Amino acid sequence: MRFLHLADLHLGKRVNGFDLLDDQRFILEQVVDLCAGRGVDAVVVAGDIYDVPQPPAGAVLLLDWFLTELAARGVKVLAVSGNHDSAERLDYAVRLLARQGVYLAGRFTGSLAPVTLADDAGPVEFVLLPFVRAATVRHFLPDAAIRTYDEAVAAALATLPPAGGTRRVLVAHQFVTAGACPPQTAGSESCAVEVGTVEQVDAARFAGFCYAALGHIHRPQAVGCGTVRYAGSPLSYSLDECGAEKSAPLVTLAADGSADVELVPLAPRRAMRHLTGPLARLTDPANVCGSEDYIWATLTDETPVPDAMARLRAAYPNAMKLDYAPRNAAPDGAARTAAQVRRRSFAELFRDFFATVQGRAPTQAELDALNALREEVDPCGR
Numbered sequence: 001m002r003f004l005h006l007a008d009l010h011l012g013k014r015v016n017g018f019d020l021l022d023d024q025r026f027i028l029e030q031v032v033d034l035c036a037g038r039g040v041d042a043v044v045v046a047g048d049i050y051d052v053p054q055p056p057a058g059a060v061l062l063l064d065w066f067l068t069e070l071a072a073r074g075v076k077v078l079a080v081s082g083n084h085d086s087a088e089r090l091d092y093a094v095r096l097l098a099r100q101g102v103y104l105a106g107r108f109t110g111s112l113a114p115v116t117l118a119d120d121a122g123p124v125e126f127v128l129l130p131f132v133r134a135a136t137v138r139h140f141l142p143d144a145a146i147r148t149y150d151e152a153v154a155a156a157l158a159t160l161p162p163a164g165g166t167r168r169v170l171v172a173h174q175f176v177t178a179g180a181c182p183p184q185t186a187g188s189e190s191c192a193v194e195v196g197t198v199e200q201v202d203a204a205r206f207a208g209f210c211y212a213a214l215g216h217i218h219r220p221q222a223v224g225c226g227t228v229r230y231a232g233s234p235l236s237y238s239l240d241e242c243g244a245e246k247s248a249p250l251v252t253l254a255a256d257g258s259a260d261v262e263l264v265p266l267a268p269r270r271a272m273r274h275l276t277g278p279l280a281r282l283t284d285p286a287n288v289c290g291s292e293d294y295i296w297a298t299l300t301d302e303t304p305v306p307d308a309m310a311r312l313r314a315a316y317p318n319a320m321k322l323d324y325a326p327r328n329a330a331p332d333g334a335a336r337t338a339a340q341v342r343r344r345s346f347a348e349l350f351r352d353f354f355a356t357v358q359g360r361a362p363t364q365a366e367l368d369a370l371n372a373l374r375e376e377v378d379p380c381g382r
Contacts, residue, residue, distance in 0.1 A: 001119040002039060004031065005249040007046035007215030008233040010084065012059030015237055016320040021058050026269035027234045032069045034264060038250060040075055042117060046215030046231060047082025047131055047173025054086065067102050076101040076117055081130040082173040082215055105130045110140035111159040121255035129172040132156060149174060149199045157205065167257045173215040174201045178224030186218035187240025203228045210257040220247055227259050234266050239296045239321055242274040270294050270318060279305045283315040295319040300327045
């Protein structure tokens with residue numbers, strides 16, 4: 001069995017006001033060609049198919065085109081909802097789509113039923129676990145002791161029938177850690193940052209699967225071991241990701257359940273780059289290359305340059321951002337502080353704030369109360 005692992009498509013995404021729909025189609029065309037050229041049996045999509053719960057029409061049409069192209073080639077699709085998706089909307093016409101080999105899981109409804117595909121070695125079960133919160137699973141399994149996302153995922157997986165030796169692949173969209181080690185984020189995620197460890201799911205929960213195809217984190221990486229893996233987003237969705245290399249894991253599942261993972265590079269229609277230097281040098285025709293790329297320019301001119309963005313866009317029409325860092329200027333304390341804040345987790349910021357106001361660290365009961373409040377005010381988990 002050979003399948004391609006995708007995640008975090010974020011169809012309909014805009015970055016700094018730029019519509020990326022054409023860039024997303026360009027990547028999906030590569031995926032379709034890759035499936036045809038490498039004998040791919042299935043494509044798994046681990047959540048955040050859309051960027052918003054009510055996506056623009058162009059994003060819906062792009063997904064329709066993508067699924068149709070794959071189905072026409074006999075490539076199965078197995079996808080789950082992410083925290084950006086509307087679970088209910090993704091569940092529309094799921095039984096009809098399943099007849100075409102397109103399997104979508106938008107909502108968790110109390111139990112998990114694997115989708116079974118087969119190769120020459122026998123059946124392979126794909127377990128589709130949509131994005132779940134602790135409250136979601138508690139609603140369907142009120143007798144289970146569920147306070148954290150880790151306990152919620154464990155309870156959901158416990159509803160599976162015994163594997164009985166059958167090869168199993170998990171598709172999920174959660175914040176997964178290896179022990180105390182969180183995954184490396186890319187800068188474009190809007191995943192909820194955990195207070196304490198309430199939203200973390202331990203990768204050890206997936207020990208019984210041949211491969212765990214994860215979504216939620218945009219930087220491609222393994223979590224704990226090579227078979228528990230974030231595919232990462234197929235495009236850079238933040239200027240913090242300038243120069244990032246994107247790929248898709250191509251997984252070959254052997255008869256004994258071992259998984260060989262090959263990271264297949266994905267080439268964007270336009271690169272996202274960060275340029276630094278005086279405006280005159282950056283816009284000198286002799287220095288301009290990749291003029292259609294998405295550009296973040298940091299100018300080192302001693303004083304602000306009139307019409308700087310207009311002059312930059314004359315050389316780079318898709319320039320997204322312009323800022324200044326004069327060579328001889330003292331460091332900007334406010335900017336430095338803001339950058340330090342962005343690098344810290346919500347948990348760290350809350351603990352510092354609480355200690356400043358109350359003169360002591362928050363208790364676990366107080367952290368639990370805050371987590372419960374966050375679940376009420378942020379039902380999408382973003």
